[in-house]
Structures are given as structure tokens and as C-alpha cells.
Amino acid sequence: MYIEVEKGIHVFVEDINPGGQNNKTIFFVHGWPLNHNMFQYQYNVLPQHGIRCVCMDIRGNGQSDKPWGGYTFDRLADDIAVVLETLKLENITLLGFSVGGAITIRYMSRYKGHRVSKLALVDAVSPSFVKDPDSPYGVPREQADALINQMYVNLPVFLSGLSPSFFNRNLGNATNDWFVNMALDSASYALIKLLQVAANENVEKDLSQIQAPTAIFHGVHDQLIPYKSAELTNQRIKNSKLFPLTNSGHGAPICQADELNKLLIDFVNS
Template sequence: MGYFVRVEPHVKIFVEDIHPAGKRTILFIHGWPLSNRAFEYQFNVLPAQGYRCIGIDLRGFGESDKPWDGYRLDRMADDVRAVVDALGLRDFILAGHSYGGATAIRYMARHQGHGVAKLALFAAAAPSVTRRPGFPYGQPKEAVSELIEQTYNDRPNMLFNLENTFFFQHLSKPFSDWVRQIEYAASGNATAKVAASFRDESLFADLGKIEVPTLILHGIHDKVCYPELAAAQHEGIKRSRLVWFQYSGHGLFYEERDKFNRELVKFIEDPNTHIYAEPNN
């Protein structure tokens, strides 16, 4: 069931709500430059196991409105809060991929984890996608600036080339075409401005404000958000557990989808998730 939630007077966010009578609610936030449709291989499986799956399209992406402004983490987190309040969500699992993971982290810090029981981060764009003093693990800022320039000059070609770094495993051509169709639904303006957001913004101070049990899933071959980012998240979030995906790049929710879904369900159902051992290998 799809519907829209107004988050500002002239901005509506698209929400896909699957199995509203589910036993637990998982709110998914997609990454750049995708939409909630990227979680098809979770939405095909988890509702059958009794979970309510809610996917939102961030502003500028998918079926949401595409205003000229508002493509910073604070505004994205506020949009999520508006959806949470409109739907009356409580005791839910907040799950974010890539820039959606960064948005989820900012939500936890900015809105004090309002309504969230547990947090799941996968290939999250945090604490910084780009290199900074004291944090040499990200991409050069110039590389992201080049993505932005390519977006303004030839966005289809930029997205075609992005696929080479997004996935580790071989993809069929029809699947690749499907992914790009999802990406084409974004506005070029939003694509560029969100890239500027993850180039320029960081979340070092946000990590320590997360109080809920947190699952971190990350592919060891990720060339977008490097594995060192996951290690930094695990170090910065007190109640976190890190699970590595040995055969995945940035698209682990598809590349190792069975393991991904199992780990997510295990985390949701485990009553002892506040007690964590050292990271899995």
C-alpha cells in the first residue's frame, strides 16, 4: 500500500507500507541515488515472516516530491520524523543503507531516537564518506566532486559507471537495467545535492548519542563506503555489533540477500541484543 505524507507545506514523501498488521515494524531508508524499491528482496521475504515493512522515498528520489532545496542530513532526518509521527510509529526498527544509514544516524542524534527500539545500519555513509584530518579512510573529496560534475553533465553515464563500484558480484544485464531505472526516477538536482551532502557533512559527534542496540552490516569489498567506516561506527556506537559480508560490495542487501535477511531477523528477535560480543568475521 503506497501513500504520501506531508513533511513540509509543499513537500510530500512517498511511503510504501507492506503488511500493516505485522508483529514488528521495520522502517527502511534507502541510499543514494535509489528509492525504497531497492529493498525488493527484503520486501518479498520479511512480510511473509510477519514483519511490517515501511519504505520511504527520501525527498528528491523515487515517487517523493522533488523540491529545489532541503538535501542536507538535518532536513532528511526531520522528514523521517514527520513520517514517524504521521504513522504513529513506536518501538520500531530503523534501518538505513548508505546515505539512508547516515540519515538514520542523524535521526537518532537529532531526535533522540524518537520511537526507535533498535537500529540497523548497512553500508552506512558514516562517520564520513570523504577523508578528513584524523580520518584518512574515506574517498578523496575530489572524487565526489567529480560525481557531482558528471551528474550535471551526463547523469545516465555517471550512473552506468557507478555500477562498477556499487556491486562486487556479477549482475545480469536485466538486473543492472532495473537498478538504473530506479536511479533515473531521482531528480538530477537531488542526486547532485545529496552527493554534496555526503561529501561535506560528517557524523562523528552523532555516533556517541545512539543509545539503542545497533546492528552494523558491511561488505568487505565496499568501494563506496569503505569497510573502515563500519569499524568506526562500531567503535563509536556503544551497543553495536558488526557483521562482515565476505562476498559483497556496497549492495550487500542484494548480493548476499539471504544472509542479510537472516542477520536482520536474528537481530530483531534476539531479546539479548544489548549484550554484544566482539565483531564477527
């Protein structure tokens, strides 16, 4: 289905197992440079346990509209708010992956956790993507700028080179091709703008505003958002618990799907 989040701009939303037996719902927010299909290993399993899975493509990505603007954390959090309101979702678990983690954190702060009973962060870009005094484990700004510049030059080559560092182990050429093809469903300018926002914004001040029980799932071998960043996020969200995923890099929903699924089922039902 498509939901209008502002005049003339629609985002794609998929609702899997809307008749979930135990009335538990996870709302998934994907990360850069992917779309909602990155969570296929969750969609295959969680509905079997009565969990309704609602997922959206962030504007500019996947099947959503691809406007030139509107890629700030505030605007993307507003998009989530419109979707939750339109679908009348209540007491959900809000799950954000990578940059989607930063966006869900901003939503929790900006909307005071409205409609959300629990927050799940998976390999989240938090507290910041770029290193600064309050978040010393991010990448140097020069590295972030180099990543952005590569997208202007040759996006397919850039994505092909990124894929192996996204995963902790060699999952084969087919998985790498799947990753690249999914990313190429996005507008190239949207990918650039999202990474620019991640490099220039942060959620450091948002973390202390989160009141909901929070589970932080993070790959200990993450090369993009170091595990120490997850430890820092854990320290700054009062009611949070950190779950290390010992066989995962940045792509935990794919690298370690079985364990993550079990942890999510336990968290949702706790």
C-alpha cells in the same frame, strides 16, 4: 500513501504487511541514488516472518516530491520524524542504507532515538564520505568532486559506470539496467545535492549519541564506503555489533540478500 513533511512537500510511503503477526516493524531508508524499491528482496521475505516493512522515498527520489531544496541531513532526519509521528510507529527497527545510514544516524542523534528501539546500518556512509582526520577511510575530496561533476555532464553514462562498482559481482545487464532506471526516477538536481551534502557533512559527532542497540551490516568488498569505515563506526557506537558480509560490495541488500535477511530477522527478534 503520501505524507506531507513540510508545507507543500510530500514523501511517498509504502506499508507492507501492516498486520505483522509479532508486531515487529522495520522502517527502511534507502540510499543514493536509489529509492525504496532497492529493498525488494527484503520485502519479499521479511513479511513472511511477521515483520512489517514500512519504507519511504527520500524527497527528490522515486515517487516523492522533488523540491529544489531541503537535502541536508537535518532536514532529511526531520522528514523521517514527521513520517514516524504521522504513522504513530513505536519501538521500530530503523534501517538506513548508504546515505540513508547517515540520515538515520542523524535522526537518532537529533531526536534522541524517539520511537526507535533498534538501529540497523547497512553499508552506511559513516563516519564520513570524504576523508578527514577523524575519519581517514573516506574518499579524497577530489574524487568526491569528480563524481559530482560527472552528474552535470552525462547522468545516464555516469550511473551506468557506477553500477558495476556498486555490486561485488557481475549480476548481469538486467540488474545494471534496473539500478540505472531506478536512479533516473530521481530528480537529477536531487542526486547532485544529496551527494554534495554527503561530501560536506558527516555524522562523526552523532555516533556517540546513539544509545539503542545497533547492528552494522557491511560488505567487506565495498568500493564506495570501505569496510574500515564500518569498523570505525562500530567503535564509536557504544552498543553496536558489526556483521561482515563477505560476498558483498556496497549493495549488500541485493548482493547478499539471503544472508542479510536472516541477520535482520534475528536482530529484530532478539
